[in-house]
Amino acid sequence: MDDKQFCEIYSAFYGEKIDRIGQLAQHVSDGEELKELIEFFIEQLKKQEQAELENLQSKIISQIMEETDKMLNEFFTPYFRQAGIKGEITRGKIKWRGIRMKVKQELGKTSYQLNQRGIDISPVFEIEFKQQEQ
Numbered sequence: 371m372d373d374k375q376f377c378e379i380y381s382a383f384y385g386e387k388i389d390r391i392g393q394l395a396q397h398v399s400d401g402e403e404l405k406e407l408i409e410f411f412i413e414q415l416k417k418q419e420q421a422e423l424e425n426l427q428s429k430i431i432s433q434i435m436e437e438t439d440k441m442l443n444e445f446f447t448p449y450f451r452q453a454g455i456k457g458e459i460t461r462g463k464i465k466w467r468g469i470r471m472k473v474k475q476e477l478g479k480t481s482y483q484l485n486q487r488g489i490d491i492s493p494v495f496e497i498e499f500k501q502q503e504q
């Protein structure tokens with residue numbers, strides 16, 4: 371725990387704002403108050419750790435999604451070109467050409483394939499999501 375975290379938690383518990391440890395010269399507590407303070411500190415630290423963990427999970431998921439989108443774009447671009455799309459590949463051009471993406475999801479695996487008016491125009495692109503072994 372750094373000084374800033376200590377000051378924030380102490381201020382939240384006692385209701386008196388401190389922003390440097392030096393502002394707290396001496397504090398006398400009985401055993402009950404000290405126990406409550408420690409329990410409060412532990413609870414606040416757990417909340418902060420949970421928030422940091424959720425933020426990290428969100429970042430990891432976003433990164434995985436971005437990488438997946440990039441891989442899909444790179445894989446399917448030649449098939450969009452073969453289907454007659456020239457220039458920038460947009461939703462409108464994809465819709466105009468009657469192209470749809472078939473997606474099949476299974477536990478830990480997702481398959482993608484381009485289909486144009488009922489005919490498959492690309493091979494299946496599979497992505498497997500596995501947990502890393504420790």
